[in-house]
Amino acid sequence: MMGEVVIQDVSDTALWVAVYRANETKRADALFHDPLADRLVGERGRYIESKMSRSHYVSWSTVLKTHIIDNYCHELIDRGVDTVVNLGAGLDTRPYRLDLPSSLRWIEVDYPQIIRLKEQKLGSEKPKCHLERMEMDLTNVQSRRNFFRRVNGEAKKIAVLTEGVICYLTEAQVASLAKDLRGENNFRFWIADYFSPRIALYLLINKEETKNAPYQFCPEDWFGFFAGVGWKAADIRYLGEESVRVGRRVPMLWWVKVVRLFVRKKVDGGALRTSAYVLLEPNSNACDLARRA
Template sequence: MKAQINQVSDTAFMAAAYRARETNHPNAIFHDPLAAKLAGDHGKMIIDNLPKQAFVGGWSVVIRTRIIDDFIQGAIAEGVDTVLNLGAGLDTRPYRMELPDSLRWIEVDYPHVIELKESRLAGETPRCRLERVRLDLADVDARQTLLDEVATRSGKVLVLTEAVTPYLSEEAVASLGEDLGARESIWYWVVDYFSPASYEYRRRSGMSKSMENAPFLFEPKDYLGFFLRIGWKPKETRYFAIEGERLRRPAPFPLITRLVMRILAFAASAERRREMKRYAGFVLFESADT
């Protein structure tokens, strides 16, 4: 039987499997030795059965991992003492990154995800003060109680929502963003970025079909304007295409696709060429009041 993505939680297995594959790459841009243990056969079967057009998704998981690693290291250098990972999935950063012993790292996810993770990582030692919380982010009262506790006990917090907001409605993202912004000690928020053009690409490439049980819901027409309205402005934005070039790991498009893209870029204006490289990435937000 083919393993499929039947719910949003399955995307955590998919991402872990891609991180495990990258770890075995001869020129790996990060090493995640626990990813294979977490992904298991289920994660491997998911990525093996995705359509061929989904290769960009695997590449983007690798690039986003490195982008977020860099954001976190930079934030710690600026005094962040707590990382709150909402929808943590099967992330292993507390185990694999070089982190201060004093750093407080809090992982939040559904109970079944936390239980699986604790079972498979039993005996492993994190490099910082790791806590796990079983919580459905859609439970607003429970979420606000958690944020109050974290904000009270922290000096400077970075909130990570890796591959979380795309699966939420605009209303849900706005609610979350307003809750985060209401706590003064929450300084930074790391969020997925997708341009309007990328929404259409997902539909045309067949990626939306393969993810129909875990569809992207968050597709604001004015991405930065949306976040500014709920109190957040970009501190730094990193785009997959540009980071891929910097890391000497460009997107693995087929040869014919690369040739067509070069022709289109040659004929395009400078602004259009910039837009072509900024279709997706991650944003490090800070309070608009900063």
């Protein structure tokens, strides 16, 4: 029996993961609080979440990703970042919920329907910093380059965030984006999601529910790929390792737990390093070897 096509396009994934941020906020031991998430997801977001498989894993990973990126944002601001460019911002609400300096400039870029939804739902809320929003399809190369060039001329130290974005692009599209960012001298940091080859191959399986928003980015050597387009990994934060540190271990099926009792020494290290967020910095020599997982 064929499953239902739940995700109509990539924009629906923003509604999907926002549900998990809303759910986390209600926990007594929440790793973060996003009080605006519930307002943004609406009935459509809850419906999507109820129909999706792998919900326990996606919920876990969404919470850990949010926690890791929050920490990166604070650290980069302490290092002098004056502008954050959030490409494919989705329903992220960091400009409202994080303790940010009022002088910080935060620019959200996404499809028109996402930008309009946020402006409608959050119009009465006041962000902690200077917030701008821009409607743009990131695959529109000329619009993207014009935007990067303008922002580069207006800022001194820029951090780029692509949370759950590059996985939906092809390798050629990611390479083009990386080169455009590398071509502007004030784009100093890039926070990007990483999947190991084995987990990426699993994500590439075309499930009926997400066939309208398939994962596409699966280079054989993730770190080598980015080194080749001008970016090196300055820091890597693996979701599995962070989950152990904060007491939020990855949810597993019962039979996986049984298997681990017998092969724990062989799988624990690798299992904790299947996905991560990586802090990239410009590579002075694109041929330099990047840090490996």
